[in-house]
Amino acid sequence: MIELKGVTKEFVKPSGELHTVLHGINLQVGKGEFCSIVGPTGCGKSTTLSLIAGFEPATKGEVRIQGEPLSGINSQAVCMFQTENAFPWKTVIDNVSLGLRLKGVKKSEAYDEARGWIQRVGLKGFENHYPHQLSGGMRKRVGLAQCLIVQPKILLMDESFSALDVHTRHLMENELLKIWSETGASVVFITHDLEEAIALSDRVVVLSAGPGSSVKGNYRIELERPRNVAEIRFDPAFMRIHEQIWNDLRDEVMISYVHAANH
Numbered sequence: 035m036i037e038l039k040g041v042t043k044e045f046v047k048p049s050g051e052l053h054t055v056l057h058g059i060n061l062q063v064g065k066g067e068f069c070s071i072v073g074p075t076g077c078g079k080s081t082t083l084s085l086i087a088g089f090e091p092a093t094k095g096e097v098r099i100q101g102e103p104l105s106g107i108n109s110q111a112v113c114m115f116q117t118e119n120a121f122p123w124k125t126v127i128d129n130v131s132l133g134l135r136l137k138g139v140k141k142s143e144a145y146d147e148a149r150g151w152i153q154r155v156g157l158k159g160f161e162n163h164y165p166h167q168l169s170g171g172m173r174k175r176v177g178l179a180q181c182l183i184v185q186p187k188i189l190l191m192d193e194s195f196s197a198l199d200v201h202t203r204h205l206m207e208n209e210l211l212k213i214w215s216e217t218g219a220s221v222v223f224i225t226h227d228l229e230e231a232i233a234l235s236d237r238v239v240v241l242s243a244g245p246g247s248s249v250k251g252n253y254r255i256e257l258e259r260p261r262n263v264a265e266i267r268f269d270p271a272f273m274r275i276h277e278q279i280w281n282d283l284r285d286e287v288m289i290s291y292v293h294a295a296n297h
């Protein structure tokens with residue numbers, strides 16, 4: 035579904051110098067696969083997501099979606115960020131139905147579809163509430179429904195749950211896994227939290243410390259599904275995988291600290 039082949043991304047600094055964020059990234063995400071990307075702060079995780087979304091082009095190499103080179107915005111993908119997706123001046127049902135309305139679907143049909151999604155994410159009864167009348171977790175549910183109503187083949191999530199308290203976060207993660215398993219979408223999930231990455235994913239990719247980050251490790255997570263993200267952390271198999279990936283990640287985090295201290 036998604037392939038990055040030898041992708042390098044450079045930005046021009048205000049001084050005019052080139053800053054290489056990613057260097058020679060190779061990454062494949064299959065149809066219906068849940069892939070998380072972890073790495074030290076500033077290594078280029080969000081930049082990777084932005085290349086897959088088509089918000090900006092690779093400097094070198096290629097991003098392919100379903101085998102085709104991506105040019106411009108990736109029409110198969112939707113993005114869910116750490117910040118709110120919902121428009122504050124729109125009700126839940128107007129927010130959730132928006133993607134369909136923008137595609138030209140009639141209001142009554144879009145509303146019918148939106149009601150189904152609102153129910154699926156556990157917000158039945160809140161159709162006419164505004165975002166400020168909901169809790170942070172409920173607003174995330176609105177965001178998820180907003181993304182999934184358009185039945186994307188690719189869901190790109192950047193630290194989507196990191197602002198939530200730990201209990202709400204686990205609820206949302208379990209909810210996400212349940213809904214994802216019913217949609218067959220490919221997910222690329224960016225997180226700082228290795229436990230979250232392992233608990234959710236089929237695969238965890240570790241990026242090395244920047245500048246010029248590349249793929250340091252690529253791990254298949256063979257834990258059984260369905261999973262309960264709050265409980266799976268105590269599974270001995272989970273702990274073994276965590277130790278293995280953390281050994282890789284820790285080195286990169288240390289390198290990143292040293293770089294930060296020297297600048």
Ligand SMILES: Nc1ncnc2c1ncn2[C@@H]1O[C@H](COP(=O)(O)OP(=O)(O)OP(=O)(O)O)[C@@H](O)[C@H]1O
Nearest residue numbers: 045046053055073074075076077078079080081082
């Ligand atoms: N549009 C841009 N112009 C110039 N530099 C950029 C741009 N976008 C990102 N960068 C730089 O690229 C590097 C990687 O940023 P990015 O946000 O992708 O990292 P990250 O791994 O997601 O970081 P964090 O873990 O802190 O969220 C940073 O040094 C950042 O300053």
